Amino acid sequence: MMTIYEKESLFESVEDQFCSLKTYLEEAISREEIHVVEGEVFRQLQRIGLGLLEAFVALSGTGYESGIALFTEDGRPMKYKGIKKEASPYLSIFGELRIYRASYAHPDGGRVYPIDGQLNLPENKYSYLLLKWLQASSADQDFRSAVERFNEIFDFSLFPEVPHRQGLSIGEYVEPFYEQVEAPPAETEGSHMALSADCKGVRILKREREEAKEAAGAKPRRDKGEKPGIKKDAVVVTDFSFTPEARDSKEIVKGLLNQFTEKEKAEAKKDRQDRREEGILAPREPRNKHVFATLNGKKAAFEHLLDHLQKRDPEGQKPLIALVDGELALEDRLLEELEARHLKHRLDALILDIIHASEYLWDVGTTLYGEKTSKRIRWVEEKLYDLLNGKVGTLIGGLRQMLTKKQDQLTKTQKKALKKTITYFDNHKHMMHYDVYLKKGYPIATGVVEATSGSLVKNRMEQSGMRWSINGAQAVLNQRAVVKNGDWNDFFTYYIDSERQRRYPTLYDKGTPAYQKAA
Numbered sequence: 147m148m149t150i151y152e153k154e155s156l157f158e159s160v161e162d163q164f165c166s167l168k169t170y171l172e173e174a175i176s177r178e179e180i181h182v183v184e185g186e187v188f189r190q191l192q193r194i195g196l197g198l199l200e201a202f203v204a205l206s207g208t209g210y211e212s213g214i215a216l217f218t219e220d221g222r223p224m225k226y227k228g229i230k231k232e233a234s235p236y237l238s239i240f241g242e243l244r245i246y247r248a249s250y251a252h253p254d255g256g257r258v259y260p261i262d263g264q265l266n267l268p269e270n271k272y273s274y275l276l277l278k279w280l281q282a283s284s285a286d287q288d289f290r291s292a293v294e295r296f297n298e299i300f301d302f303s304l305f306p307e308v309p310h311r312q313g314l315s316i317g318e319y320v321e322p323f324y325e326q327v328e329a330p331p332a333e334t335e336g337s338h339m340a341l342s343a344d345c346k347g348v349r350i351l352k353r354e355r356e357e358a359k360e361a362a363g364a365k366p367r368r369d370k371g372e373k374p375g376i377k378k379d380a381v382v383v384t385d386f387s388f389t390p391e392a393r394d395s396k397e398i399v400k401g402l403l404n405q406f407t408e409k410e411k412a413e414a415k416k417d418r419q420d421r422r423e424e425g426i427l428a429p430r431e432p433r434n435k436h437v438f439a440t441l442n443g444k445k446a447a448f449e450h451l452l453d454h455l456q457k458r459d460p461e462g463q464k465p466l467i468a469l470v471d472g473e474l475a476l477e478d479r480l481l482e483e484l485e486a487r488h489l490k491h492r493l494d495a496l497i498l499d500i501i502h503a504s505e506y507l508w509d510v511g512t513t514l515y516g517e518k519t520s521k522r523i524r525w526v527e528e529k530l531y532d533l534l535n536g537k538v539g540t541l542i543g544g545l546r547q548m549l550t551k552k553q554d555q556l557t558k559t560q561k562k563a564l565k566k567t568i569t570y571f572d573n574h575k576h577m578m579h580y581d582v583y584l585k586k587g588y589p590i591a592t593g594v595v596e597a598t599s600g601s602l603v604k605n606r607m608e609q610s611g612m613r614w615s616i617n618g619a620q621a622v623l624n625q626r627a628v629v630k631n632g633d634w635n636d637f638f639t640y641y642i643d644s645e646r647q648r649r650y651p652t653l654y655d656k657g658t659p660a661y662q663k664a665a
Contacts, residue, residue: 156204160197163190189301195240203236203245209261209654210248216260216654224250224258235271239279239300242271250654260654266646270312277312278638284309285625288609310618316641317621320628321450323640327633329458330434336387338494339459340432341451342469342592343384343476346603347377348441351613378616380607380623381447381476382439382599385455387464390587391429395534398584402504403527430589434458437630439602439623441616444479452483465494469592471502472574498577499592504530506567510545513563536581542571602626 167190174183208229216224226248233244245267247259261267268274284292289306297304355376400406406414421428436454440447456462466489470477477496484490507529515522532541549556549564556564571578583590606626607619614622628637 153205156201160194160201163194163197166190167194192240192300196238196243199238199240200243203243203265206261206265208246208248209259209264216250216258218253219652222253224252227251227257230259234267236267236273237271237276237302238273239276241300258654263646263650263653266642266650268645269315269649272308272312274638274642277316278634280304280309281313281316281625282629282634284313285622285629286606288606288612313621313625314617317624319641319644320624320637322644323628323633323637324438324450324454326640327636329460334434335458336389336433337464338390338467338588339385339387339455339464340467340469340589341383341385341455341480343444343447343451343480344382344471344592344599345379345473345476346382346439346599346607348380348603348607348619349376349613350378350619351615352376354615378441380439380441380603380619381444382437382602383447383451384435384437385451385458386432386435387458388430388432388589389427392587393584395531395581395584398500398534398580398590399527399530402500402530403523429587435631437602438627441620441623444476445483448480448483452487452489456487456489462489462492464492466492467495467497467588468493469497469499469589470577471499471592472570474573477577495579495583495586495588496577497583497588497590498574500533500580500590501592503533503571503574503578506570507533510560510563510567513557513560533578534580534584536579538571538575538578542568542575545571602630
């Protein structure tokens with residue numbers, strides 16, 4: 147145990163550093179610009195922080211105390227083997243320090259270091275606080291940029307491999323975290339639940355593609371809807387609640403064709419501002435949006451999605467709507483998972499994204515009338531009203547009639563565009579009852595999941611030259627989803643607690659059965 151003089155000496159250097167900081171400030175008056183002083187104060191405070199942390203570690207001891215014996219959980223004594231010669235490094239946000247640890251031999255083999263559990267030291271030298279900040283940063287930007295910023299701020303010399311390696315194990319805790327996390331408060335939810343899905347390709351390392359082929363045989367079977375090539379689909383899913391409010395087709399068409407007047411735009415902007423100030427959510431505005439992305443296939447993605455959705459609505463009272471972009475593989479897998487969970491009867495609407503549907507009309511209009519003619523816009527506007535007013539069958543019939551009666555007048559490109567659009571609408575007309583959706587006040591665009599796919603996957607994973615291992619990509623997607631969901635602080639607390647339980651199931655500390663006075 148330290149004497150009072152030894153304890154006082156620990157703080158002498160810290161006090162000297164603080165006196166030096168005061169002296170610097172006094173001497174800097176009228177001589178230095180404020181940003182220069184700001185930088186120097188930060189560096190000196192870092193050194194003071196490191197000194198205080200070193201004092202804390204020294205006062206915490208080594209895990210050994212004279213006259214105290216350590217026992218295993220089943221009461222067997224452990225033999226004291228002295229202080230380990232090599233101090234354990236610990237990189238804090240203030241800098242690196244060394245921790246000396248008392249060592250005990252466990253009867254079953256191996257060494258026990260009681261101070262590790264007392265301080266809850268991480269498996270590697272990087273402090274949990276440092277990792278919390280670094281991993282959140284690397285989830286948002288590439289590893290090199292994240293590390294360079296940290297090195298600049300903290301005067302470190304970390305390599306880009308650090309957040310990559312650390313993220314592999316941290317990312318494994320994301321799904322267990324969401325399994326135990328509570329649903330949003332009921333009063334913050336809307337009356338309906340929406341779910342949506344999309345796919346974005348992630349470029350995979352060549353060696354992993356070859357290994358996957360070898361493991362699968364000469365003709366590996368791809369997931370349903372998965373494209374061959376250098377990319378592997380990240381399946382992005384999102385769920386949110388909302389409160390419906392009916393709209394008419396005119397509002398939608400004016401939005402799609404950008405026909406709102408400046409006055410109407412200004413009024414809409416003011417309405418949004420007024421709502422924000424009053425804390426009122428707009429109709430159909432997503433509430434408590436949750437996102438997730440996985441490289442493990444559509445089944446894994448929808449399992450996560452529906453697990454989370456059922457947690458949000460445990461009584462199963464809220465109607466479900468699904469927004470999809472028309473990919474049949476996504477639709478099929480979603481319906482299969484709903485059926486397996488006996489939830490299909492709650493699906494009130496399966497909605498094809500109106501933006502995707504309108505793009506087919508634009509393609510036909512362009513081939514018929516050219517890209518810059520007013521006829522094209524008028525034709526598309528007329529067909530959009532047909533779509534939104536429940537006349538999908540009439541629209542398809544009209545396109546077929548055009549293809550048949552005018553085939554001698556149509557170019558090859560025009561015929562191709564018409565056939566493509568007819569086929570697409572025919573295949574998806576069961577999810578194009580837009581008149582019903584608008585009357586019920588449902589959203590009809592997949593903007594939420596489209597934006598999620600871009601921000602969650604594309605913006606981070608598809609930067610120039612990037613190639614990923616599957617595990618590495620999944621680790622980043624997991625952490626990025628947590629950040630996007632606004633759950634990073636809660637998640638990291640869960641991660642630290644889980645690591646403590648894993649690494650230190652027995653705490654050899656004063657007051658515990660394993661820490662007793664020697665006979």
